[in-house]
Amino acid sequence: MNSGYRVILWPDDRLPRHDRETPVVTTTYSARQDSAAPVAAIRVSNRWTAHALTFLMVFGPGLIVMEADNDAGAVSTYVQAGAQYGTHLLWLLLLLLPISYFVQEMVVRLGIATGQGHAAMIYRRFGKWWGRFSLADLLLLNFLTLVTEFAAIALALDKMGVNPLFGVPAAAIALTALVLTGSYRRWERIVVFLCLLDLVWFAIAFRVHPAASDVLRHSLMPSLPLGGLNASWLFLVIATVGTTIAPWQLFFQQSCVADKRLRFSDLRWARLDTLIGAVFTILVAGCMMLAGNAAFLRHWNFTDPAQMAVQLGAVSGPFLKNAILLLMINAAVLGTTTISLSSAWAYGEVRGWPHSLQKPVREAPAFYAVYGLCVVAAAGLVLIPRAPLQLIILSVQVLAGLMLPSAIVFLQLLLNDKEVLGNRFANRPWNNIVNWTIVILLFVLSLLLAAQVAVPRLFPNA
Amino acid sequence: MTTMMTELDEFVVVHPLDDVAEEKVATEHLGPMPMTRTVKVCLFALRGYLLLMVGLLGFRVLQLW
Numbered sequence: 001m002n003s004g005y006r007v008i009l010w011p012d013d014r015l016p017r018h019d020r021e022t023p024v025v026t027t028t029y030s031a032r033q034d035s036a037a038p039v040a041a042i043r044v045s046n047r048w049t050a051h052a053l054t055f056l057m058v059f060g061p062g063l064i065v066m067e068a069d070n071d072a073g074a075v076s077t078y079v080q081a082g083a084q085y086g087t088h089l090l091w092l093l094l095l096l097l098p099i100s101y102f103v104q105e106m107v108v109r110l111g112i113a114t115g116q117g118h119a120a121m122i123y124r125r126f127g128k129w130w131g132r133f134s135l136a137d138l139l140l141l142n143f144l145t146l147v148t149e150f151a152a153i154a155l156a157l158d159k160m161g162v163n164p165l166f167g168v169p170a171a172a173i174a175l176t177a178l179v180l181t182g183s184y185r186r187w188e189r190i191v192v193f194l195c196l197l198d199l200v201w202f203a204i205a206f207r208v209h210p211a212a213s214d215v216l217r218h219s220l221m222p223s224l225p226l227g228g229l230n231a232s233w234l235f236l237v238i239a240t241v242g243t244t245i246a247p248w249q250l251f252f253q254q255s256c257v258a259d260k261r262l263r264f265s266d267l268r269w270a271r272l273d274t275l276i277g278a279v280f281t282i283l284v285a286g287c288m289m290l291a292g293n294a295a296f297l298r299h300w301n302f303t304d305p306a307q308m309a310v311q312l313g314a315v316s317g318p319f320l321k322n323a324i325l326l327l328m329i330n331a332a333v334l335g336t337t338t339i340s341l342s343s344a345w346a347y348g349e350v351r352g353w354p355h356s357l358q359k360p361v362r363e364a365p366a367f368y369a370v371y372g373l374c375v376v377a378a379a380g381l382v383l384i385p386r387a388p389l390q391l392i393i394l395s396v397q398v399l400a401g402l403m404l405p406s407a408i409v410f411l412q413l414l415l416n417d418k419e420v421l422g423n424r425f426a427n428r429p430w431n432n433i434v435n436w437t438i439v440i441l442l443f444v445l446s447l448l449l450a451a452q453v454a455v456p457r458l459f460p461n462a
Numbered sequence: 463m464t465t466m467m468t469e470l471d472e473f474v475v476v477h478p479l480d481d482v483a484e485e486k487v488a489t490e491h492l493g494p495m496p497m498t499r500t501v502k503v504c505l506f507a508l509r510g511y512l513l514l515m516v517g518l519l520g521f522r523v524l525q526l527w
Binding site (some may be wrong): 040041042043045046047049050053057058113114115116121122124126127130184185261262263264266269358361399405406409412413416417419420421422425443446447450451 | 472473474475476477478479480481483484486487489492495496500501504505506507508511512514515518519
């Protein structure tokens with residue numbers, strides 16, 4: 001009689017023998033003594049219940065990485081896109097849905113296969129020069145982005161009548177406390193809850209009454225602006241792409257998958273998590289554009305979403321104003337915790353320090369110090385009177401343009417590294433066709449942005 | 463190990479953080495990636511791209527000076 005549990009390695013069991021190169025777990029737990037079986041195991045009698053529970057346990061990193069990308073900068077970009085072009089750029093979001101999924105899916109595979117972060121893999125496989133370049137670029141870009149997150153928090157608090165001198169430090173303390181519990185699960189549950197708060201964007205989009213026919217038509221049919229291609233349209237298109245696919249996401253999700261210790265057999269659930277995250281994020285981004293569309297229809301001019309929220313609140317009631325301002329803060333909070341973590345994980349991996357949210361502060365002091373330093377320094381910079389915030393925002397765009405294509409090239413090369421990944425996790429030919437197309441597209445957009453910056457009159461103004 | 467099954471058709475589900483640590487692909491013994499033609503071309507293109515971007519940035523800064 002078989003007295004043990006046999007681990008089901010569903011994907012590998014179905015693979016041909018030559019594909020079983022990578023090591024797999026073959027642990028068998030004793031049913032009599034249960035000494036090796038995990039204590040917190042849940043026993044169910046239905047296969048589908050088991051699948052659903054497994055998915056819920058794996059769920060998190062995909063949703064978080066995608067939704068946190070709808071950070072303060074993204075709210076600003078999407079609302080601005082809606083305010084300038086109404087619903088005419090919705091097709092772009094739909095196009096970005098598969099692109100963001102395919103890019104992040106590669107990161108999931110790499111993280112599950114190696115159990116290591118992206119920065120560590122770049123160091124190991126491309127040497128110190130590229131490793132240092134990637135890390136320095138990531139840390140600098142992340143820090144500057146954090147400054148923009150806190151600037152958005154200060155802006156929204158100010159419009160709500162809260163003094164940023166109190167509100168920003170309070171936010172920084174809360175964001176630091178969020179990771180200090182020594183429990184990955186606790187952090188993940190709180191952040192997933194914050195992600196789900198973005199469902200309120202659907203209510204906002206419903207309240208501003210967009211024309212359903214316009215939404216449908218412009219989502220499915222790409223169109224150029226009236227009067228043809230112009231510099232402002234091109235800039236918004238590039239900004240939208242750059243906002244939807246950000247370098248920190250690659251580093252964050254791989255480290256997050258490694259920290260959560262996702263297993264080979266979790267791959268399909270992690271992919272589903274990432275797909276759900278991508279769909280949710282794009283829908284929320286679409287709702288932000290629809291909120292901006294309300295300003296487009298009324299011919300309002302504004303410099304930031306907080307100003308638009310105040311204008312919208314004056315004609316549509318306080319719900320819209322308060323909801324948009326609170327969601328701006330929520331977006332910035334989500335962006336701050338994930339971006340800071342991507343920096344702390346990456347730096348910890350490269351330095352060989354303990355770097356896990358599962359560890360208490362005394363066991364990983366340097367990891368938490370990097371996180372805290374990022375948060376506190378960015379919050380402090382925002383509170384300095386006359387800080388050069390416009391220069392910082394411009395620097396973020398320039399550095400992101402430098403960083404994203406190079407990070408994706410490394411990712412693509414790593415996913416073709418059969419010495420590491422074997423046939424099981426490496427890219428298939430169709431993966432390569434899709435992903436190289438994405439890489440080329442991103443390079444072209446970055447070069448167009450660079451050309452526009454260098455030669456401002458290259459494209460006609462609107 | 464995500465889902466385990468006994469002979470009694472009982473499924474055991476374990477959170478990844480509660481599970482036995484899985485043996486991952488070993489990368490410690492690996493050095494730098496072999497410089498195949500694809501890798502060389504990619505890194506060469508990347509260097510060119512970075513130089514071009516830095517050059518354009520420098521040009522723009524000089525214009526604004």
